[in-house]
Amino acid sequence: MREIKRIGIITCGGDCGGLNAVVKSVTQTAHSMGVETLVVPNGYAGLYNLIDMEAPVVLTPARVDSIDANLAGSEAGHSRVKISKIKDPDKYRKIRDGLNKFNIDGLVISGGDDTGSVMVDLAERGISCVHVPKTMDLDLQPYSVGGDSSLNRIARFTEELKTTGLSHNRIMIVEVFGRYVGHTAFRGGVGAEADCILIPEIPVDFDEVYRHMKMRYMQRVERSDVKAGTYTIVVSEGITDAKGEHIYDEAAGVDAFGHRKLSGAGRYVRKQLEQRMNTDPEIREFMKKKGFYVPGVYELPEIREVIPGHLVRSGHSSAFDVNFGKEAGAAAVRLLLHGIDGITVVKVRGRKIYYMPTKDAIKQRLVDLNIVSLFEQQGICFGREPVPYEAEFMSVEGELERHL
Numbered sequence: 001m002r003e004i005k006r007i008g009i010i011t012c013g014g015d016c017g018g019l020n021a022v023v024k025s026v027t028q029t030a031h032s033m034g035v036e037t038l039v040v041p042n043g044y045a046g047l048y049n050l051i052d053m054e055a056p057v058v059l060t061p062a063r064v065d066s067i068d069a070n071l072a073g074s075e076a077g078h079s080r081v082k083i084s085k086i087k088d089p090d091k092y093r094k095i096r097d098g099l100n101k102f103n104i105d106g107l108v109i110s111g112g113d114d115t116g117s118v119m120v121d122l123a124e125r126g127i128s129c130v131h132v133p134k135t136m137d138l139d140l141q142p143y144s145v146g147g148d149s150s151l152n153r154i155a156r157f158t159e160e161l162k163t164t165g166l167s168h169n170r171i172m173i174v175e176v177f178g179r180y181v182g183h184t185a186f187r188g189g190v191g192a193e194a195d196c197i198l199i200p201e202i203p204v205d206f207d208e209v210y211r212h213m214k215m216r217y218m219q220r221v222e223r224s225d226v227k228a229g230t231y232t233i234v235v236s237e238g239i240t241d242a243k244g245e246h247i248y249d250e251a252a253g254v255d256a257f258g259h260r261k262l263s264g265a266g267r268y269v270r271k272q273l274e275q276r277m278n279t280d281p282e283i284r285e286f287m288k289k290k291g292f293y294v295p296g297v298y299e300l301p302e303i304r305e306v307i308p309g310h311l312v313r314s315g316h317s318s319a320f321d322v323n324f325g326k327e328a329g330a331a332a333v334r335l336l337l338h339g340i341d342g343i344t345v346v347k348v349r350g351r352k353i354y355y356m357p358t359k360d361a362i363k364q365r366l367v368d369l370n371i372v373s374l375f376e377q378q379g380i381c382f383g384r385e386p387v388p389y390e391a392e393f394m395s396v397e398g399e400l401e402r403h404l
Contacts, residue, residue, distance in 0.1 A: 002336070002337055002338065002339040003105075004035055004105040004106050004336060004337055005035060005036065005103065005105060006035065006036045006037070006038065006102070006103050006104050006105055007026065007030055007035055007036070007037045007038075007104070007105065007106050007107065007108060007333065007336060008037070008038055008039075008040045008047075008056075008099070008102075008104040008106070008107045008108070009022075009023055009026055009027070009037055009038070009039055009040065009059070009076055009107075009108050009110075010040045010043060010044070010046070010047060010076065010107055010108070010109045010110070010111075011023070011043060011074040011076045011077070011078055011109075011110045011111065011134070012043035012044055012078060012079065012080070012081075012109065012110070012111035012112075012114075012115035012118070013043070013078065013080060013111040013112045013114055013115045013134065013135070014078070014080075014112070014135070014136065014313060015072065015073040015074060015078055015313055015314070016072060016073075016134060016135070016136040016145065016146025016149060016150060016313045016321075017072040017136070017145070017146050017148070017149025017150065017313070017315075017316070017317030017318055017321040018072075018134070018145035018146050018148075018149060018317045018318075018321030018322060018324060018325035019072070019073060019074040019076075019110060019134060019145060019146070019317075019325065020067050020068060020069050020070075020071055020072075020073065020074060020075055020317070020325075021069040021145075021317065021321065021322040021323075021324075021325030021326045021329065022074075022108075022110045022132050022134070022145060022325040022326070022328060022329040022332075023039075023059075023064075023067060023074060023075050023076055023329070024064055024067050024069045024326070024329070025069075025325060025326040025327075025328075025329030025330050026108050026329040026330070026332060026333055027059040027061075027064040028061075028064065028330075029329065029330040029333040029334070030333050031061055033333070033337065035333070035337070036058060036059075037058070037059045038056045038057060038058045038059060038102065038104070039056055039057045039059060039075070039076045039077075040056060040076070040104075040107070041056065041057070041076060041077045042076075042077040042078065042079045043076075043077065043078050043079035043080070043081060043111075043115075044079060044081040044082075044083055044115075044118055045079035045081045046077070046079070047083075047095055047098065047107075048081065048083065048086060048091060048094065048095060048098075049098075050095070050098030050099065050101070050102065051094055051095075051097050051098035051101055052098075053098075056102060069317070069322050069325070069326065070316055070317055070322060071315075071316060071317065072146075072149060072313065072314050072315055072316060072317050073314065074110075080114070081118075082114065082117075082118060083095070083118050083121060083122070084118070084121055092125050095122075095127070096126075096127065099127070105128065106128040106129060106130070106336040106341065107122075107127065107128065107129040107130070108129070108130055108132060108329065108332045108333065108336065109129050109130070109131050109132070110131070110132040110133075110134045110145065110329075111131070111134050111135075112133070112134055112135035112137065112139075112140060112144070112362075113135070113139065113140060113362040113364070115131070115134070116131050116133070116140070116344065116358045116359075116361060116362035117362060119131050119342075119358055120342070120358050120359050120362075123341060123342035123358070124342075128336065128341045128342075129341055129342065130332040130335050130336050130340075130341055130342075130343060130344075130345065131332075131343065131344040131345070131358045131361065132145065132325075132328045132329060132332050132344075132345050133145065133328070133344055133345065133346075133361060134146050135147070136149070136150035136177060136184060136312070136313050137177065137178050137179050137181060137183060137184060138181070138183035138184065138187075138365075139178075139179065139180070139181040139183060139364050139365050139366075140344075140361055140362055140363075140365060141344065141346055141356065141361045141365070142346070142347075142365075143324065143347070145321055145324055145325045145328065146313070146321060147183070147184075147321070148318040148320040148321050148324075149313075149316070149317045149318040149320075149321045150177070150184055150188070150312045150313055151184060151187045151188045151191060152191070152318050153188075153308075153311065153312045153313075153315065154174070154176050154184060154185075154188025154189075154191070154192070154234070154308070154312050155188045155189075155191030155192040156192075157174065157192075157306075157308050157311070157312070158174045158188065158189065158192035158194055158232060158234055159191075159192040159193070161174060161232065161306060162230055162232060165230030165231070165232065166228045166229070166230045167228075168302060169221065169227075169228060169229055169230065169292065169301055169302075170230060170301060170302045170303065170304055171213060171217065171230070171231045171232075171233070171273065171301060171302070171303040171304070172230060172231070172232050172233070172304055172306065173233045173235060173266045173269050173270055173303065173304065173305040173306065174194075174232070174233070174234045174235070174266070174305075174306050174307075174308065175235050175236075175237055175265050175266030175305060175306070175307045176188060176234060176235070176236060176237065176308065176312060177237055177309075177312060177313070178199075178200070178236040178237055178238055179237065179238050179262065180200050180238045180246070180364065181199075181200060181201070181236075181238070181364065181365065181366055181367060182197075182198075182199020182200050182201055182202075182236040182238075182239075182366075182367045183365075183367055184236065184312075185197055185198065185199050185234045185235060185236035186199055186236075186367050186372070188234060188312075189234035189380075190375060190380070192232070192234065193232075194232045194233065194234045194380070195212070195213070195216055195231050195232050195233065195380065195381060196209055196212060196213065196231070196232070196233040196234070196380065196381040196382070196383070197233070197234050197235075197375075197380060197381070197382055198233065198234070198235040198236060198239045198265075198269065198382070198383045199236045199239065199367055199372075199382070200236055200238040200239055200240050200246065201366050201367045201369060201372075202240075202369070202372070202382050202383055202384055203240045203241060203242050203243065203244045203383075203384075204239055204240065204241060204242065204269075204383035204384075205242060205383055205384050205385075206242075206269075206272040206273070206276070206383070207276070208381065208383060208384055208385060209233075209269075209272075209273065209381060209383050210272075210273055210276040210277070212381035213231050213233075213273065213381075214280070214282075214283065216231055217229050217230070217231045217301065218286055221286075221290060227290050227291070227292075233269060235265050235266055235269050236265065237262040237263065237265050238262050238265070239265050239268075239269075239383075246262065247264065247265050247268045266305030266306070266307060267305055269305070270303045270304070270305045273303055274300075274303055277300050277301070277303075278300070283300055283301070284299055284300065287299060287300065287301070327347070327348040328345045328347075328348070330348070331345045331348050331353045331355075332345050334353060335353065335355060340355065342357070342358060343355045343356060343357055343358055344356055344357070344358045344361035344362075346361070369387075370389070370390075372387075373386070373387045373388065373389040373390075374389045376389070377389050
């Protein structure tokens, strides 16, 4: 085993569920193996400024016992900083000097693709580090800390919004995080039994969305003895229009990594549907027939967009994320101690710790549109004409553990 006496813990990028489980697991595992851990606070900003700190927090067993692994967010703090963009020609020497000052022999870094790209940069410069994948967007390798927690919160918020939708006969639009992939909208929407789910991987045909909305909304009102109906749409912030171009607000600007800040998708969807509704005489006739219509006051069903925003990444972690975070954190310590670094933890299965090169782990992973077809056959609209699901049948007898 490699001689490591002290490990630094860094969490970067956006906060989410499961991160405190990583911090706690790294510390508890390292302590059991005679290794000390300390917090490098506030992500890569803290790493850059480490040399100027007097005394970073050492995570003793007593200190780490006060961390609640079931709470989302991170005791270590966050920042969005790309080291290579820092306007300091001595930045890497400064980082190494900071690590040497506090006798830090290796780093466990938990974050998403941007965090991983910086970790690759650090590893290539001789800094020993292991990456624990973290992103509620689920756009990295097969699973990352934070995904399950965010999906559960998206599903719950969307499901609960149906009560106000039914009370007012409204169409409800929920805009969620996800950047350029639709995993959170897709799985959160399915979990909430949303009527329509719009994701970046499928350019939106708003005529198809309107057709589906109108049909299902009117059917529900017709079936209701109290004439109540609603329609729910979950939309990813990074949806694309018919040309495949991302919809965004120019005024939002870009983040520290140069990514365009995505916003306005829910508002855009609402306006598209309102335009079609305003020119559709059947909707007004339907409102009159059902006794809803009030001239000049209430002529069409209301469409409202809701943005839960950071609520979906806050609060409590799911049990799954606590489990994954603790497994991945423990695996990261063992990898460092065995001299295996510059990599990303994938999973732990029995006695086997799986890992992969970080540069491969942070490649964008899109929603599998074959799975989308499976749910289209169940009546969910994905902003296109439904595509048949073509099934293939495969036995996993004797190999089940490889799929769990």
